[in-house]
Amino acid sequence: QSLSTGVAVAGLIVLARSVRLTTKFTSALDIPVEFVEKNVKLRGKIHHVTEKGLEVEHIPISIPFITFIQRKWQSNSLLLIRLAGVELTPSGMVWLLEELKPSQMIWFQLLGRQDLALECLVLVNKGRFLSVCLNEEILRQGLGRTARIEGLHHDSRLYWKLHKRLLRAELKALKKNKGIWKEESSFEKIRDHISNNKFVQTLKQFANWLRSY
Template structure:
């Protein structure tokens, strides 16, 4: 009787081992098949990977509006203003209302031209007011001399009021890689006085 039990245990042990071996072998077979397919269709696999990566970049860029060109204050998401996001732009002109700046979004080769909503359409500049600053007439003249058209500037969003953006405006010093805040500079030079920066709902 004991021998019979041992035989049964031995048979069961063999059966378990065989099942495990078959399972391992089938797993190896699946891996081998996938590897073989990948080797045989390397170009296809690379193309699929590229398409997935590009799609991911497009989805992310669109969701956070990295490549969107803003042409009005109302187009800027409220979260950008809440987080004081900085936007890049080019000076368009200096008016009595403020600084007109053309927004320059992040450029992604191939994708940006395809995804641009304003392709072939004349662009409208954003109206920017220097946050916390009330310019004197001399201050406006200084801005006209120091903010040349097409010059690159950075706008740190502070608040929005109707069609006007209240921002900290920065630009690079001539002949230097360092930038300075225009708001602080006009105050330092006595070309403006401080005023309460109205924080209206974004």
């Protein structure tokens, strides 16, 4: 009897886990705390790219019987996903709109939850065996700046591991004068050119001469 009870309990645990894994999350608040704490990766489908973030439909693991029952009461609301550790520029927004197509599948790794938004690393498949992290790619192209990774403890190993990855990506853009770094480099050249211009220098000398009287 105890054996059958144990088997029944084990069956319930497996069923509970299956239900959780097959649950379609339609709000950031629906996602269990342990999923966020363990930085679980979830699969989703892009619907919209907005200034607030990516609007994504969560696509859970499909188990025929359980999934069929769950679909009857699950809503079609979307999750709001932000690119963790990235301050996006307007050019970055344009790039995302061009790069991400409606219904495109992505993976998003949970790092934190801020109100109704999820702070994530977003992965996009590029071919059969290659995936690209959008957070890093945006920085690598000079289309954003590194920012604090919201949701992670500032003194945690994971925070600094990810922050270093993002900084390395940003440094590549800086070295190659890409995106915003190219614009800033051009501005500096113009500024230096103006300051070194003989006419400008003469005006400065004249202004200094006037101040002396």
